[in-house]
């Protein structure tokens with residue numbers, strides 16, 4: 108799409124820096140951008156799929172939705188209003204989002220404030236203390252999900268026990284599944300400079316099983332890393348949407364990032380137990396635990412933030428834009 112209005116290069120840089128800081132499954136960063144005037148298109152990057160663990164591309168679309176939410180926040184902080192559509196053209200499935208930016212004297216203040224949290228949000232796989240998340244914060248996070256058209260359900264103790272039981276179920280299914288294990292080994296562990304999850308971000312192993320945190324380790328050295336005790340009754344939530352089309356999955360990603368940035372602002376950390384949702388039957392079971400109709404997209408564990416979270420790297424911005432020959 109061509110437009111006569113041009114975004115200043117410094118703004119494009121700030122917008123894309125914010126977008127690519129979004130969470131993505133295994134830190135695959137599965138997106139590409141095209142900037143035309145005041146219009147930014149996000150395309151899914153077909154070279155960064157996870158055919159064994161994400162065969163339908165659901166996680167890819169959730170990740171891309173999160174990147175678009177960051178972009179909207181950065182746009183608001185730079186004085187732009189944004190209009191966007193997810194999966195705008197069904198016959199162009201890789202064009203996941205089109206976002207139009209216009210200078211405005213009334214940018215969205217909430218989004219602009221959340222932009223300040225983007226550099227501080229990281230997945231934190233360490234144990235949390237035993238203080239439950241306060242009622243006020245729970246409501247704030249539910250409202251954040253709702254603002255993006257999703258639902259965040261806090262699980263009670265019996266439901267948390269069911270989820271932890273299902274972790275055992277998924278681990279049993281993975282035994283002998285070399286495709287899933289090989290794929291994860293490609294993305295997780297070791298030192299990472301631009302993509303994937305470095306060993307340093309795996310967090311400690313849990314002394315008990317099943318654990319409140321997903322052990323992503325695939326390498327022998329990572330299986331032998333430090334062990335510690337995790338909370339036995341973690342604060343777990345399920346993020347769901349009413350429908351499950353590509354646009355709904357992208358909206359779930361936007362809701363995820365709005366929830367995570369709000370949590371960061373409130374001094375909370377988050378990690379995920381999404382291995383359950385990689386199996387369709389378990390995904391339905393997890394949604395049933397919320398006692399609502401809909402489709403579960405993320406299982407998020409919240410805790411109180413402690414200093415010292417490790418970070419994951421990102422590729423340089425130029426990697427996500429067309430080369431001169433392509434443009």
Ligand SMILES: Cc1cc2nc3c(=O)[nH]c(=O)nc-3n(C[C@H](O)[C@H](O)[C@H](O)COP(=O)(O)O)c2cc1C
Nearest residue numbers: 130131132133134166229230321379380381382419
């Ligand atoms: C759709 C999706 C699924 C994810 N699943 C898990 C998971 O099951 N366990 C986990 O520890 N992290 C999970 N993550 C977190 C990613 O590993 C993390 O976002 C990525 O490594 C980048 O790190 P960062 O969040 O610290 O920026 C998931 C993220 C997304 C977007």
